[in-house]
Amino acid sequence: MNSTSPSPVTRAAGALNGLSQSSRLVRLVRELAVQDYVVLGYVLCLCIAALQGVPGRERDICIQETSTLLAFVIFGLVLVRGQLVKNTFAAGLLYRLTITGVVQLSYFMLRRLLPVANPNTLDWDLYHLDLALFGVEPAMAFDAWVTPATTEWFAFFYFGYFLLLAAHILPIVLLSRQRQLLGEFTFGLLVVFCTGHLLYMLVPGYGPFLAMADEFERQLPQGVWMDLVLTTVDSGGAQKDIFPSIHTAAPTFIALFSFRHRHRIPFKYTWLPVSFFVLNIIGATMFLRWHYLIDVLAGLTLGATALWATVPVTRFELGRRVALGLSESWPPMLRGAPGGAPQAPQADAPLQRAA
Numbered sequence: 001m002n003s004t005s006p007s008p009v010t011r012a013a014g015a016l017n018g019l020s021q022s023s024r025l026v027r028l029v030r031e032l033a034v035q036d037y038v039v040l041g042y043v044l045c046l047c048i049a050a051l052q053g054v055p056g057r058e059r060d061i062c063i064q065e066t067s068t069l070l071a072f073v074i075f076g077l078v079l080v081r082g083q084l085v086k087n088t089f090a091a092g093l094l095y096r097l098t099i100t101g102v103v104q105l106s107y108f109m110l111r112r113l114l115p116v117a118n119p120n121t122l123d124w125d126l127y128h129l130d131l132a133l134f135g136v137e138p139a140m141a142f143d144a145w146v147t148p149a150t151t152e153w154f155a156f157f158y159f160g161y162f163l164l165l166a167a168h169i170l171p172i173v174l175l176s177r178q179r180q181l182l183g184e185f186t187f188g189l190l191v192v193f194c195t196g197h198l199l200y201m202l203v204p205g206y207g208p209f210l211a212m213a214d215e216f217e218r219q220l221p222q223g224v225w226m227d228l229v230l231t232t233v234d235s236g237g238a239q240k241d242i243f244p245s246i247h248t249a250a251p252t253f254i255a256l257f258s259f260r261h262r263h264r265i266p267f268k269y270t271w272l273p274v275s276f277f278v279l280n281i282i283g284a285t286m287f288l289r290w291h292y293l294i295d296v297l298a299g300l301t302l303g304a305t306a307l308w309a310t311v312p313v314t315r316f317e318l319g320r321r322v323a324l325g326l327s328e329s330w331p332p333m334l335r336g337a338p339g340g341a342p343q344a345p346q347a348d349a350p351l352q353r354a355a
Contacts, residue, residue, distance in 0.1 A: 024082070031081040033329045034317045035187055039099050040077075042194040043070045046106060046113065049201055053116035062113045069109070073102055080331060092333030096173055100186065103193050110197060110238035117201045123211035126203075126243065126292045138286040138293050139208040145287075146218040154284035155225035159232065161247055161281050164274070168254050174333065181261070182330050183314035188253050188306040195302060196246040203243035209289035220288065229288065245291045248299030249306070251278040256307045 047070055050062035076098030078084070085091040130137045169189070176182040205211065220226060255278040258271035282300075285291040291299075317329055 028078065028082050030324060031083075031326055032077065033321075034313055035099055035190055035329075036077055036081070038187070038190050038194055039073060039103060042198065043073050043102065043106070045198055046070075046109070049117040050113060053113070054119055056116075058112055059116045062109070062116050065109050066113070069102055069106060073098055081327075083327070088331070089333050092331045095331050096333075099190070100169070100173055103190060103197075106197065107193075107238060108236060110200060110241060114200055114204060114238055114240040118204045121205050121211065121240070122203055122243075123205040123207070123292075126205055126294055127208070127212065130293045134293055136293075137208070139212070139289045139291075140215065142287045143216050143218055146220060148221045148223060150287070151220050152223040152225050154280065154287045155223065155229045157277065157280035158247070158284035158288055158290075159225055159229050160277060161251060162232075164251055164254065164277060164281070177332070177334070179318055179329065180314060183318060184310045185257060186330065187314055188257065188310040189250065191306040191309065192246065192249045192253055192302055195306075196244055196249055196299075197241075199244055199298075200238065200241045204240045205242045205292075206240060207242045207290045207295075208292065212289075216289070226288075233290075242291055243295045244298030244302050245282075245285050245295040246299060246302075247285045247290070248282050248296045249303040251281045252300055252303030253306050254278065256304060260307070 043066065047063070047066040050059060050066045053059045053062060076094055080091050080095045080098065083091075085094060127137055168185075172182060172185050176185075208215075255271070255275045258267045258274050261267040262271045282296060285296060286293065321327070321329055
């Protein structure tokens with residue numbers, strides 16, 4: 001008998017260890033929620049876009065950035081879904097950084113990635129498409145209405161987009177204890193941002209502000225809010241991010257979401273002013289010459305589609321987790337928040353507060 005061959009006990013222990021590892025992997029995969037797959041697929045697409053991009057130093061940097069992002073997502077999901085992080089607050093915070101934080105962070109990588117993934121621009125194609133379909137380009141038509149007052153009005157609302165997002169995302173994502181509400185809101189916005197960012201690569205362009213600068217009779221006058229908008233776009237904007245207009249899609253989703261829950265606190269008080277705010281944001285995207293009409297219509301479609309999809313998807317995910325005895329779709333951060341295995345979703349479960 002070969003003295004170096006493993007004993008039956010050793011072989012049995014190895015087989016049991018392999019089975020245990022396999023079981024843990026299967027459990028981890030089953031624990032993944034629908035939003036986990038959305039973000040994983042999104043970041044993987046960014047990696048592929050970088051790999052298939054124009055060769056050069058910029059592409060190499062994009063590959064490093066997107067690969068790091070993918071590694072962080074996988075690492076975060078393994079820690080949280082594998083229940084390796086025992087502290088409730090730490091697990092909840094890490095999960096939110098992994099899912100929502102990564103998607104927001106990826107936007108700042110697009111400034112480098114978009115020209116690498118697709119060096120073309122379709123500005124004039126979009127412009128002529130607007131003329132063919134609608135007979136007008138709003139950015140050009142609004143040129144006659146440009147004054148310091150109108151420019152500041154729309155610049156205020158355009159910059160207010162960031163305040164609108166923060167006022168909804170932070171309290172709902174960090175504080176909400178309502179499973180259905182949290183699931184609907186987060187899934188819808190993830191669909192908006194992930195889909196929008198990927199479509200930027202397929203339909204690249206700079207918008208009328210840059211691509212058609214010589215076609216306008218009036219320059220947009222300086223002002224407190226207009227200068228703030230220009231500084232923000234110049235320092236943090238992705239530049240070729242026009243189709244679809246996420247400045248339209250995300251606020252549209254929030255307005256429709258607020259209207260859908262208008263019989264609940266706080267939306268019963270906020271849906272009307274939010275809707276007014278959103279209408280002005282949409283108008284600002286064209287008045288300030290950032291988007292073509294077709295971009296805005298694509299944004300409206302994306303926002304409405306996300307709202308339509310989020311209700312059945314969220315109910316399916318909550319029901320699946322109940323049936324399989326899985327942990328929360330969104331791990332709670334607060335003590336006293338629902339934890340462990342979720343309860344079965346109800347079609348009209350009472351949602352007294354958004355947070």
